Amino acid sequence: MVPELKRLIEQMGKDRGLDKTVIIEALEVAMLTAARKKLGPHVDIEAHYNEELGEIEVFQFKTVVEKVVDPDMQVSLEVAHRDLDEEAEPGDSLGMKIETSTFGRIAVQTAKQIIVQKVKDAERDNVYDEYKDRKGELVNGFVQRFEAGSIIVNLGRAEGVIPVSEQIHREVYKRGDRIRSYICEVKKISKGPQIILSRTHPNFLKSLFEVEVPEIAEGLIEVISVSREPGKRAKIAVRTKDKDIDPVGACVGMRGARVQSVVQELRGEKIDIIPYAEDPAQYVCSALSPAKVSRVLVDEADHAMEVIVPDDQLSLAIGKNGQNVRLAVKLTGWKIDVKSESVDAKKESPGYKTLMKIPGMEETTAELLFDKGFKSMAMIASADPELLSSISGIEGATTALWIEEAGRIIDEETAVSKEA
Numbered sequence: 179m180v181p182e183l184k185r186l187i188e189q190m191g192k193d194r195g196l197d198k199t200v201i202i203e204a205l206e207v208a209m210l211t212a213a214r215k216k217l218g219p220h221v222d223i224e225a226h227y228n229e230e231l232g233e234i235e236v237f238q239f240k241t242v243v244e245k246v247v248d249p250d251m252q253v254s255l256e257v258a259h260r261d262l263d264e265e266a267e268p269g270d271s272l273g274m275k276i277e278t279s280t281f282g283r284i285a286v287q288t289a290k291q292i293i294v295q296k297v298k299d300a301e302r303d304n305v306y307d308e309y310k311d312r313k314g315e316l317v318n319g320f321v322q323r324f325e326a327g328s329i330i331v332n333l334g335r336a337e338g339v340i341p342v343s344e345q346i347h348r349e350v351y352k353r354g355d356r357i358r359s360y361i362c363e364v365k366k367i368s369k370g371p372q373i374i375l376s377r378t379h380p381n382f383l384k385s386l387f388e389v390e391v392p393e394i395a396e397g398l399i400e401v402i403s404v405s406r407e408p409g410k411r412a413k414i415a416v417r418t419k420d421k422d423i424d425p426v427g428a429c430v431g432m433r434g435a436r437v438q439s440v441v442q443e444l445r446g447e448k449i450d451i452i453p454y455a456e457d458p459a460q461y462v463c464s465a466l467s468p469a470k471v472s473r474v475l476v477d478e479a480d481h482a483m484e485v486i487v488p489d490d491q492l493s494l495a496i497g498k499n500g501q502n503v504r505l506a507v508k509l510t511g512w513k514i515d516v517k518s519e520s521v522d523a524k525k526e527s528p529g530y531k532t533l534m535k536i537p538g539m540e541e542t543t544a545e546l547l548f549d550k551g552f553k554s555m556a557m558i559a560s561a562d563p564e565l566l567s568s569i570s571g572i573e574g575a576t577t578a579l580w581i582e583e584a585g586r587i588i589d590e591e592t593a594v595s596k597e598a
Contacts, residue, residue, distance in 0.1 A: 196300050202227045204296030209234045209278060211292055217276075221250050224273070237273035242266045287543040302370035305336045309364045309373050317375070318387045321355045330374060331357055344376035344452075349445055358443060361387055377444075386443055387414065389434045390428050399425045402454045405508035409447055411497075413465060417454035426451045452509065455537035459483065464516060465506035469495035472519055475515045482513035492518040522544070533558065536583050543570050559584035 188198060213223050213236045229412060240253040249527040255276075258266040306485040319331040329340040329351060342358055351357060357538045359375035359461045360382035366372075376382055384401050395398040399418045406412040407420055416425040429451045429475060430437050437449055450468075457459040459474040462483055475484040485497045496503050507514050532555050533544040550569050557583055558566075566577035 179398060183228045189415060196297065196304065200300040201297065203233050204293050204300070208292040209236055212278070213238075213276060222271075225275075234278065236276045236278055237272050238531060241275050242268050242270045242272060244268055273590075279400075282305065298370075301462070306364065306366050306371035309336060309361065309371060310366075313361050313364055314381065315361050316382075317354065317359050317361055321351045321353050321357055323353065329357070331359065333373070336371070336373060338373040338375040340375045341376065344374070344378050346377050346445070346447075348409050349377070362519075370593060377528050378406070380404040380406050380412075382415060383412055383440070383444070383449075386440045387429060387436075390431070393418075393423060393425075393428045398423055399428055403511075404511050405505045407501060407505065408443070410503060411448045411450070412422055413450045413452055413503055414453045415454040415465070415509055426453050450505075458510070462489045462510050462512055464507065465509050466495050466502065466514070466516070469502070469518075480513065481511075482515065484517060486517055486519055489518045489520050492516065535587055536580050538576065540578065540581075543572065546570055555584050555588055559588055 187255070193306055206227060210223060210225040213225065214221070215457065217223065217238065223236060225234055225236045226231075229393050238585070240251060240422075242255055243252045243256045244255055246252045246254050253262070253272060254267065255268060258270075258272055262272045262274065263270070271375045317331075317338065319333045322330045322332040322337065324330065325339075326447060327342040329345065331338040331340060338359065340357075344362070352367055357377075359377050360379050361373060362376045362381075363374040364371060364378050365374065381404070383406055384404050386393045387401065391399065394401060394416075398420055399416055402415040402417055404412065404414050414429070416429055417429075418425045428436075431439075441447060441449060452461075452464045452467060455464060459476055462485065463471040463474065466485065466487075471491075472488060474486070477483065478523065485495070494502070497505075503514055503516050533539055534553070535555070536558065547558070547566070547569060552561065552566075561581060563574050563578040563581060566572070566580065569573045570577065
């Protein structure tokens with residue numbers, strides 16, 4: 179028959195996914211601690227697992243001497259010859275087996291605590307080793323419980339946590355619900371490994387498309403960039419080097435099946451799939467989809483673009499609370515200033531350009547004054563400071579300075595025209 183301890187070691191190894199050597203080591207340490215509690219901290223003892231007998235054997239080692247001074251560390255030559263080894267000589271170290279049944283209740287209880295702790299530590303190390311290289315993967319689990327707003331997810335042999343900051347706020351889960359998430363970090367802390375999960379990370383969206391679109395998983399289509407406002411809307415830019423593949427069409431799928439699977443996983447988050455373009459202006463125009471763009475002015479030095487759209491497309495280009503243009507900025511990495519054709523035409527008018535000559539005059543203020551009828555330098559020069567202040571919201575001292583500067587500019591231009 180298989181000895182009881184041996185059977186228990188093998189069973190525990192299977193149940194907890196641990197190598198039996200880890201369990202044996204924990205048992206040896208526990209028995210050693212129990213022995214020291216009984217015999218004292220200074221004795222020379224060792225503990226070893228005897229696989230044949232299926233037990234942990236504890237040995238106390240003593241040095242053979244002619245005359246015993248320290249009974250805990252020494253044994254007389256006479257006793258050694260009689261009870262241990264007939265050929266023993268002074269200076270030899272002899273091991274004497276100790277009956278573990280004599281350790282007492284407190285020592286045994288201490289041993290149990292050590293075994294439990296050692297096994298827990300080994301399990302934690304196993305979990306960390308398993309997940310430390312899985313950062314960036316999708317995982318499936320079940321909602322186990324809630325702690326201070328965080329969702330604790332059962333991943334099988336491990337637990338993951340979705341902090342409040344990594345949750346989509348309008349999503350509601352209850353205990354036992356299936357949940358899919360993205361491993362964004364694996365930490366090793368005193369309590370054990372902490373697997374940080376996310377449903378808001380941009381790469382969560384990217385990973386979902388990798389699952390749904392085989393061409394992405396195979397490397398035929400490349401995801402260049404992702405921008406998200408989790409739970410509301412997202413944009414994803416894709417490209418391919420294969421001319422026979424339509425990257426946007428492949429991601430959308432037949433009758434939108436592929437993108438709809440992702441949308442359902444994200445519980446209704448709207449997704450715009452954008453074709454990536456090497457030309458920055460073309461890329462930005464696509465990123466502002468579904469709005470149509472009239473023209474683009476590129477400022478390479480500032481890495482910025484002024485995008486002109488038809489008046490009826492302005493609200494679409496900007497989006498609700500600026501969402502569309504904000505996502506386009508994140509997606510492309512370019513600063514984007516969206517303007518309507520009528521505003522752009524206004525800026526091209528001589529009167530507007532005249533106002534912009536006044537030092538300290540900003541575009542938005544010039545626009546406002548222009549709309550209120552101040553369409554020339556002379557009208558500013560003859561205006562009342564309080565009236566300009568009430569229209570622009572700028573303090574009176576500044577508006578008085580505008581009037582003074584407008585008068586000075588008019589005088590300079592008049593003098594130049596006379597000289598000409």
